[in-house]
């Protein structure tokens with residue numbers, strides 16, 4: 001029987017030893033890192049859902065490559081191994097492909113990094129999917145079965161999300177996942193300079209609510225009261241009426257988290273339904289207090305307007321994680337200190353801090369590469385969001401690293417983390433569906 005082994009390489013990665021130590025030690029950082037690392041790989045589970053009989057499938061998520069992973073995959077005697085990895089884990093993916101090649105097992109890779117760097121991925125894997133995987137998956141299976149894989153598969157048009165099959169959540173096994181995941185849309189109408197997710201896999205599209213109802217029902221079989229993370233880049237950025245989606249989510253009995261832009265705080269009709277549908281937390285990219293990265297579109301606004309929107313969202317019982325990027329052009333030691341002062345006193349129920357990272361495929365990557373500012377000695381495993389990979393314009397690399405570590409210490413140490421925990425408690429007391437979420 002032909003078999004596909006699906007291998008998402010998950011896990012939190014940091015190169016800089018001081019930062020790694022900090023990340024593991026800070027109480028405010030650990031839960032978010034754990035939640036991201038434990039998310040099921042929806043893209044691969046969806047491909048499994050469109051894999052017909054007599055093919056069989058297995059799923060092997062792993063934080064890195066070791067003998068246990070290799071043995072588990074080889075034990076399936078796979079016809080093909082489908083690997084997904086982000087930029088930070090792509091070298092692990094290539095290592096796994098190399099080891100499988102020694103056992104004459106063909107590999108195929110897809111996702112954002114492989115789409116941005118297909119030539120590089122072809123050097124390590126037998127085949128590469130560029131862009132959406134769904135439209136070409138049947139061709140991949142047919143070619144794998146006959147031993148005639150092409151080097152590159154690329155759909156001629158974007159995948160119609162109404163044709164999405166039910167993801168094979170059953171492949172996840174019996175162990176309860178902290179979070180399940182569904183995707184209500186793909187891409188984003190904006191094009192922030194640093195963002196790889198918004199356009200690389202095609203234009204902005206929304207998945208019909210009927211598909212989502214089936215996915216939510218399948219998740220409910222596994223967990224009657226699930227915690228769901230929407231695998232969206234900017235939920236509600238489209239123009240559709242959110243009420244049918246809210247109703248589907250409300251009926252699923254899920255609590256959920258998603259990423260949005262602050263403008264939802266100026267839509268009272270949306271806020272009215274959001275908490276009642278089970279939303280407990282949203283992440284909002286404020287990005288910077290001082291600099292406006294190009295491409296932010298209507299998401300760009302004064303800090304006061306953004307904070308008014310954040311307060312409106314939190315008043316409705318939904319906790320907001322404010323997301324900030326450090327190291328944009330113009331960043332100085334003083335601007336980082338001012339950000340630290342703001343973040344220790346701000347009303348955000350939680351915060352996320354990352355270093356600006358020029359992921360391949362982004363306008364930011366092209367700009368820094370073309371001006372010779374990418375650090376030649378930092379390979380993809382440094383593209384973690386917590387390591388510096390380019391020369392800042394106002395600071396040395398070391399100054400940015402040290403300034404970022406100081407900020408992390410300031411914002412995620414016990415006192416500020418406890419203050420935000422208390423804020424979340426107060427916000428969730430106002431939530432119509434829960435008393436506490438922690």
Ligand code: SF4
Pocket residue numbers: 187188189190191192195196197198233234261285296299
């Ligand atoms: S709003 Fe968010 S998802 Fe959209 S392009 Fe900007 S960073 Fe990416």
